[in-house]
Amino acid sequence: xxxxxxxxxxxxxxxxxxxxxxxxxxxxxxxxxxxxxxxxxxxxxxxxxxxxxxxxxxxxxxxxxxxxxxxxxxxxxxxxxxxxxxxxxxxxxxxxxxxxxxxxxxxxxxxxxxxxxxxxxxxxxxxxxxxxxxxxxxxxxxxxxxxxxxxxxxxxxxxxxxxxxxxxxxxxxxxxxxxxxxxxxxxxxxxxxxxxxxxxxxxxxxxxxxxxxxxxxxxxxxxxxxxxxxxxxxxxxxxxxxxxxxxxxxxxxxxxxxxxxxxxxxxxxxxxxxxxxxxxxxxxxxxxxxxxxxxxxxxxxxxxxxxxxxxxxxxxxxxxxxxxxxxxxxxxxxxxxxxxxxxxxxxxxxxxxxxxxxxxxxxxxxxxxxxxxxxxxxxxxxxx
Numbered sequence: 001x002x003x004x005x006x007x008x009x010x011x012x013x014x015x016x017x018x019x020x021x022x023x024x025x026x027x028x029x030x031x032x033x034x035x036x037x038x039x040x041x042x043x044x045x046x047x048x049x050x051x052x053x054x055x056x057x058x059x060x061x062x063x064x065x066x067x068x069x070x071x072x073x074x075x076x077x078x079x080x081x082x083x084x085x086x087x088x089x090x091x092x093x094x095x096x097x098x099x100x101x102x103x104x105x106x107x108x109x110x111x112x113x114x115x116x117x118x119x120x121x122x123x124x125x126x127x128x129x130x131x132x133x134x135x136x137x138x139x140x141x142x143x144x145x146x147x148x149x150x151x152x153x154x155x156x157x158x159x160x161x162x163x164x165x166x167x168x169x170x171x172x173x174x175x176x177x178x179x180x181x182x183x184x185x186x187x188x189x190x191x192x193x194x195x196x197x198x199x200x201x202x203x204x205x206x207x208x209x210x211x212x213x214x215x216x217x218x219x220x221x222x223x224x225x226x227x228x229x230x231x232x233x234x235x236x237x238x239x240x241x242x243x244x245x246x247x248x249x250x251x252x253x254x255x256x257x258x259x260x261x262x263x264x265x266x267x268x269x270x271x272x273x274x275x276x277x278x279x280x281x282x283x284x285x286x287x288x289x290x291x292x293x294x295x296x297x298x299x300x301x302x303x304x305x306x307x308x309x310x311x312x313x314x315x316x317x318x319x320x321x322x323x324x325x326x327x328x329x330x331x332x333x334x335x336x337x338x339x340x341x342x343x344x345x346x347x348x349x350x351x352x353x354x355x356x357x358x359x360x361x362x363x364x365x366x367x368x369x370x371x372x373x374x375x376x377x378x379x380x381x382x383x384x
Contacts, residue, residue, distance in 0.1 A: 014187060015187035015188055015189070015194075018193070024193065027192050027193040028189070028193045030192055030193070031189055031190040031191060031192060031193040031194065032190075034190055034191055034192070035190045035198075035199060038190075038197075038198045038199065039198075039199060041168070042168065042198070042202065045168045045169075050168070050169070051169075052168060052169055052170060052171045053144045053169060053170055053171065054170075054171045055144065055147040055148065055151065055159060055170070055171075056151065057147070057151055057156060057157050057158060057159055058157065058158045058159070058173045058174075058377060058380050058381070059147070059158075059159045059161060059170065059171065059172045059173050059174075060079060060083075060158065060159070060160050060161065060172065060173065060174045060175075060176065061160075061161040061164040061165055061167070061172045061174070061175045061176065062075050062076045062079060062160065062161065062162055062163070062164070062176050062178070063161075063163055063164050063165025063166065063167075063175065063176070063177055063178070064163075064165060064177055064178045064179065064197070065165065065177060065179070065185075065196055065197050065198050065200065065202060065203065066179070066180070066184075066185070066186055066195045066196055066197060067191065067195045067197060067285050067286075068284060068285020068286055068309055069180060069284065069285050069286035069289050070178035070179060070180055070212050071178060071212045071213075071241075071243055071358060071360060072162060072163050072178060073124050073127060073128065073162065073338070074243070074358045074359060074360045075176070075178060075210065075212075075241075075360050076092060076094075076128060076160055076162040077128065077131055077132060077360075078359075078360040079160055079176070079373070080092055080132055080135050080160050081132070081135075082370060082373060083158055083160070083373075083377075084134060084135055086374060088157055088158045088377075089154065089155055089156050089157045089158065090135050090156060090157075090158050090159075090160060091135065091136045091137070091138060091147075091150035091151075091154055091156035091158075091159055091160070092128055092132065092135060092136070092137045092138070092159075092160045092161075092162060093137075093138050093139070093140070093143050093146040093147055093150065093159055093160070093161050093162065093164075094122070094124060094125040094128060094137065094138075094139050094161075094162040094163070095122070095125075095139065095140070095141055095143075095162075095163065096108075096121055096122040096125050096139030096140060096141070097122050097124070097310060098122055098123075098310050098312075099118070099119065099120055099121045099122030099123075099125065099126075099139060100119060100120045101116070101120050101121055101122070101139045101140060102122065102139065102140065102141050103140075103141060104140070105138070105139060105140025105141070105142060105145055105146050105149065106120070106121075106138070106139060106140065107136065107137075107138050107149070107153065108120075108121040108125050108126065108128075108129040108137040108138065108139055109129035109130075109132070109136060109137045110136050110153075110154065111132065111133065111134040111135050111136045111137075111154075112133075112134070114126075114129055114130065114259070118258075118341045118342060121137075121139055122139060122310075123310060123338050123341045123342055124162065124338060125137055125139045125162075126258075126341055127337060127338060127341055128162065130258065130259055130262045131262055136150060136153070136154045136156070138150050143161055143164060143167055143169075143170045144169070144170050147159045147170070158377075165177055165202075165206070166197060166198065173376070173377075173380045174207045174208070174373070174376050174377075174380075175205060175206045175207050175208075176206070176207065176208050176210060177203060177206040177208070177209050177210070178209075178210045178212050179209060179210070179211055179212070179225075179229075180211075180212060180213055180289075181211040181212060181213045181214040181216070181217040181221075181222055181225055181240065182213060182216070182217040182221050182222075182225065183225075184211065184225050184228065184229065185200055185228070188200075195286075200232050201232060203229070203232040203233055203234075203236070204232060204233070204234045204236075206233075206236055207236065207237075207376065208236060208237045208238075208239060208369075208372060209229060209233060209236055209237070209238045209239070210238075210239045210240075210241050210369075211225060211226070211229075211238065211239070211240050211241065212241050212242070212243060212360070213242065213243050213289070214240035214241060214242055214363075215242035215243070215363075216242075216243070216292065216293075216296065222240075226238065237372060239362060239365045239368065239369045239372075240362070240363070240364075240365050241360050241361065241362050241363075241365070241369075242360070242361045242362075242363060243293070243358050243359075243360065244358065244359045244360070244361050245270070245293050245296075245297065245356050245357070245358055246268045246269075246270075246356070246357045246358075246359060247268060247269045247270040247272065247273060247297065247334075247354050247355070247356055247357075248261055248269060248337075248354065248355045248356075248357060249269045249272055249352060249353075249354055250340075250349075250352070250353040250354065250355055251349075251352060251353065252348075252349055252350060252351065252352055252353075256344065256345070257344050257345055258340055258341050258344040261337075261340065261344070261355060269354065270297050272352075272354065273297060273299040273332065273334065273354055274297065274298045274299055275298065275299065275300070276299050276300065276331040276332060277299070277300045277301075277302040277328070277329060277330050277331045277332075278294065278299050278300070278301060278302060278330060278331065278332050278333065278334045278354070279301075279302050279303045279304075279305075279321070279324065279325035279328060279330040279332070279333045279334070279351075280294055280301060280303070280304045280305070280333075280334055280335070281304070281305040281306070281307070281321045281333065281334075281335050281339070282306060282307070282335055282336050282339055283306070283307035283308060283309060283310065283311030283313070283338075283339055283342075284309055284336065284338070284339075285309040287304075287306040287307075290336055290356070291304060293356065293358075294334060294356070299334075302325070302328040302329060302330040302331075303324055303325065303327075303328040303330065305320070305321050305324055311339075311342075312342065313339075313342055313343050313346075315346075315347075318343065318346065318347045319347075321333070322347070322349070322350070322351075325351060326350075326351070330351060331351065331352070332351050332352035332353065332354055333349065333351055333352070333353050333354070334353075334354040334355075334356060335353070335354075335355060335356070336355070336356055337355055337356065337357045337358070340355045
């Protein structure tokens with residue numbers, strides 16, 4: 001399985017030539033068809049051939065134009081907490097991908113109590129509901145329906161949409177688009193030849209662009225990313241943000257629930273893994289970024305096992321992970337917070353297990369970003 005995903009990752013990241021009738025060429029043809037369909041869909045919404053619905057409150061979208069890996073979930077948490085601190089009644093709406101509630105919709109949390117688990121809510125909405133305090137979380141493919149439910153149940157005056165830049169059937173007041181600081185457009189190709197979900201030109205529809213992982217991007221590459229954005233941003237504000245990793249130690253047992261991991265004061269335990277041999281496993285849209293994060297924590301990577309995004313770990317998967325870690329003389333295992341949501345309490349680990357949580361930080365751009373959000377909200381309120 002690892003070899004298969006490495007081949008897929010190589011194709012998605014390669015920006016070289018696509019020889020006639022090669023796999024890359026066939027994927028490039030499919031990319032052209034896909035791109036045409038995406039452009040046509042946006043045009044239909046812009047020309048009102050397809051109608052967008054409007055909620056009776058302010059709507060903020062946190063999204064991207066690439067497949068995964070830009071930090072939408074931690075950014076959604078950051079924005080929701082910022083709004084709450086400024087006195088707004090906030091609710092978060094997520095699709096609930098691969099959760100049982102995805103089609104019908106439902107309430108994951110009222111901001112105080114959790115009403116369902118990750119199997120029903122989906123892994124990312126469950127993370128959101130567990131980490132956000134006094135912010136309700138609702139899931140459902142129909143975001144308009146979810147928004148109306150949040151307004152009716154919680155009297156929300158702001159809805160934050162997780163991963164909704166492509167969700168054109170619901171109008172937004174602010175569109176925040178996240179891009180990887182090192183490779184904002186991947187290889188510059190649309191799916192399935194590259195990682196772009198839509199043409200780069202769609203960035204002109206965003207209200208702000210956020211270059212994430214800016215701390216892990218060298219100066220020359222960041223300068224190149226900023227220059228490339230100038231062609232498409234049309235004067236849109238650009239902010240730089242960092243992914244700050246926190247290492248949480250679960251220990252050698254199967255009794256630590258995800259809820260217990262998330263509660264209390266967050267403490268960084270990265271010193272526990274410095275110089276030690278750790279075995280990485282993850283199921284993300286871009287597992288390479290997680291590997292790079294671990295490399296920066298100054299530990300020795302004894303081995304890696306990778307899975308597709310939102311992977312439903314089987315008992316055999318967990319046994320294979322543990323067997324590989326022990327075979328590689330690992331001192332411990334390390335995974336992502338999103339992966340731990342799906343495996344908590346399912347296996348007794350004879351090795352220490354560490355979970356990496358990502359927080360968003362704006363550094364020098366903090367005040368500017370906060371002012372941008374609040375000023376936009378004040379203007380939107382005046383127009384309503």
